[in-house]
Amino acid sequence: MxxxxxxxxxxxxxxxxxxQHPGNIGSAARxxxxxxxxxxxxxxxxxxxxxxxxxxxxxxxxxxxxxxTHASLADAVADCHFVLGCxxxxxxxxxDELMPAEAAARAVARATEGGEVALVFGRExxxxxxxxxxxxxxxxxxxxxxxxxxxNLAMAVQVLSYELRLALLGLGGRAHTVMPTTVEATPxxxxxxxxxxxxxxxxxxxxxxxxxxxxxxxxxxxxxxxRKLRRLFLRADLDEREVRLLRGILADVERTARLGPKTx
Amino acid sequence: MxxxxxxxxxxxxxxxxxxQHPGNIGSAARxxxxxxxxxxxxxxxxxxxxxxxxxxxxxxxxxxxxxxTHASLADAVADCHFVLGCxxxxxxxxxDELMPAEAAARAVARATEGGEVALVFGRExxxxxxxxxxxxxxxxxxxxxxxxxxxNLAMAVQVLSYELRLALLGLGGRAHTVMPTTVEATPxxxxxxxxxxxxxxxxxxxxxxxxxxxxxxxxxxxxxxxRKLRRLFLRADLDEREVRLLRGILADVERTARLGPKTx
Numbered sequence: 001m002x003x004x005x006x007x008x009x010x011x012x013x014x015x016x017x018x019x020q021h022p023g024n025i026g027s028a029a030r031x032x033x034x035x036x037x038x039x040x041x042x043x044x045x046x047x048x049x050x051x052x053x054x055x056x057x058x059x060x061x062x063x064x065x066x067x068x069t070h071a072s073l074a075d076a077v078a079d080c081h082f083v084l085g086c087x088x089x090x091x092x093x094x095x096d097e098l099m100p101a102e103a104a105a106r107a108v109a110r111a112t113e114g115g116e117v118a119l120v121f122g123r124e125x126x127x128x129x130x131x132x133x134x135x136x137x138x139x140x141x142x143x144x145x146x147x148x149x150x151x152n153l154a155m156a157v158q159v160l161s162y163e164l165r166l167a168l169l170g171l172g173g174r175a176h177t178v179m180p181t182t183v184e185a186t187p188x189x190x191x192x193x194x195x196x197x198x199x200x201x202x203x204x205x206x207x208x209x210x211x212x213x214x215x216x217x218x219x220x221x222x223x224x225x226x227r228k229l230r231r232l233f234l235r236a237d238l239d240e241r242e243v244r245l246l247r248g249i250l251a252d253v254e255r256t257a258r259l260g261p262k263t264x
Numbered sequence: 265m266x267x268x269x270x271x272x273x274x275x276x277x278x279x280x281x282x283x284q285h286p287g288n289i290g291s292a293a294r295x296x297x298x299x300x301x302x303x304x305x306x307x308x309x310x311x312x313x314x315x316x317x318x319x320x321x322x323x324x325x326x327x328x329x330x331x332x333t334h335a336s337l338a339d340a341v342a343d344c345h346f347v348l349g350c351x352x353x354x355x356x357x358x359x360d361e362l363m364p365a366e367a368a369a370r371a372v373a374r375a376t377e378g379g380e381v382a383l384v385f386g387r388e389x390x391x392x393x394x395x396x397x398x399x400x401x402x403x404x405x406x407x408x409x410x411x412x413x414x415x416n417l418a419m420a421v422q423v424l425s426y427e428l429r430l431a432l433l434g435l436g437g438r439a440h441t442v443m444p445t446t447v448e449a450t451p452x453x454x455x456x457x458x459x460x461x462x463x464x465x466x467x468x469x470x471x472x473x474x475x476x477x478x479x480x481x482x483x484x485x486x487x488x489x490x491r492k493l494r495r496l497f498l499r500a501d502l503d504e505r506e507v508r509l510l511r512g513i514l515a516d517v518e519r520t521a522r523l524g525p526k527t528x
Contacts, residue, residue: 027416030414030416030419031415031416031419033409033412034408034409034412034413034414034415034419035408035409036408036409058414058416059412059414060412099435142426143429143430143433143435144298144299144300144429145297145298145299145300145429148297148298148323148324149298150294150298150322150323151295151298151422152291152294152295152322154419155291155294155295155298155418155419155422158415158419158422158423159422159423159426162406162423162426165407165408165409166407169407171363171407211513213520214513214516214517214519214520215516215520216512216513216516225509228505228506228509229509232500232502232506232510233500235500235501236496236497236499236500237499238496241492242492242496245489245492245493245496246496248480249475249478249480252478252479252480253478253517253520253521255478256477256478256479256517256520256521257517257520257521257524258524260521260522260524
């Protein structure tokens with residue numbers, strides 16, 4: 001790898017959503033530091049980090065002390081180009097579901113290109129809700145024992161951080177798969193910078209407005225169409241220029257819908 | 265894999281030597297059960313499993329309850345054919361030092377041949393002593409952050425158990441990961457048949473008409489925008505249903521452009 005692993009690691013953030021036990025936040029801080037990561041982000045934890053968190057963080061109190069807290073996952077990943085949601089196998093949202101090594105390879109590939117990457121972990125009992133999964137580009141699944149799949153939150157963080165470290169060190173071995181899958185994933189690989197989460201959400205918001213304006217739903221619930229469209233466009237891995245192009249088309253649709261065609 | 269993974273897993277034991285914190289014994293029991301393992305062996309723990317151990321074992325109290333205890337590592341591995349010692353990098357004893365994935369691959373290979381295999385973890389503070397390492401056929405090293413390599417004992421058990429599970433599922437062999445990850449990578453992918461070339465061209469034709477209708481090009485040559493749009497949508501690997509969805513939107517744009525919005 002050409003760029004220093006530390007520099008790339010700095011673009012990888014571990015996001016814990018709605019954590020219920022402060023102890024797990026401390027254990028997660030320790031887990032990520034042992035794997036050479038340092039960016040911990042908390043989203044609306046039930047309890048802020050406390051003495052128990054710091055006790056379990058052990059020598060990783062620096063990582064814990066530096067953890068940002070956000071009110072929503074959308075805020076926490078607003079500047080991210082690639083967001084991975086860790087899930088127990090779930091069909092609620094049809095996201096591509098990656099094995100940990102594959103997810104780590106893609107995450108490190110994106111960070112190596114200069115992208116900001118988030119690995120998102122949900123609540124101990126209930127995980128990530130559907131709205132939160134909608135913000136993810138893909139899901140990561142640890143292939144646990146189907147009869148007893150309840151990994152402790154910090155354990156899941158440890159396993160994924162371990163795979164990230166292997167990928168950072170070029171030891172993913174699955175390193176063989178890094179190149180192919182990355183290339184396969186984006187045949188006409190965008191040269192322009194990948195669109196940020198905020199840019200994509202801006203586009204999806206305008207798309208929703210246009211669908212209303214042209215009365216696309218005709219009484220049906222908008223959610224199902226929007227979910228399919230989000231999935232389709234997230235899969236396309238849009239770059240900034242492509243988002244501008246699509247938003248330019250939507251703007252002309254809005255103008256035309258209001259004024260009628262210039263000349264037909 | 266020909267033999268049932270469970271049968272092979274039954275020949276893999278996790279051995280904890282001289283554990284100092286009973287809580288770690290419980291967390292280790294949970295960690296190995298989540299990865300489909302069940303044989304926990306204790307060697308002279310400082311404290312026998314207690315209420316804290318069972319609390320942390322959560323649903324793995326069966327594994328914890330079934331854990332044998334031995335007075336020495338030699339007794340605990342007396343019937344083993346392959347013994348791996350987990351170490352922070354150590355040159356005190358000249359053992360082959362394996363990466364976790366390679367260690368797991370060898371362990372599962374031996375168990376698949378019918379051999380009894382032990383993965384041995386030392387004391388939280390001091391690890392395995394030289395006499396104990398002498399009993400090991402090879403050492404396993406988790407490539408942790410050199411500036412902060414102190415994985416919690418149960419975390420190290422989780423990482424190695426995870427690699428054992430990948431190997432049991434045939435997903436560990438770095439070389440073999442291509443097939444599985446490809447398969448794993450796309451359960452969330454479109455279930456509908458992929459769009460045919462003709463269906464895609466029909467969509468692109470309609471898209472071109474709509475761009476003219478809404479005067480998107482404004483005198484610019486249409487080719488460059490259409491080329492970018494084709495690339496973007498081809499990259500998304502559309503299925504038939506998605507093409508119908510997009511064409512439905514275009515049809516409503518055409519209707520609205522001609523008639524003006526139904527109600528704004």
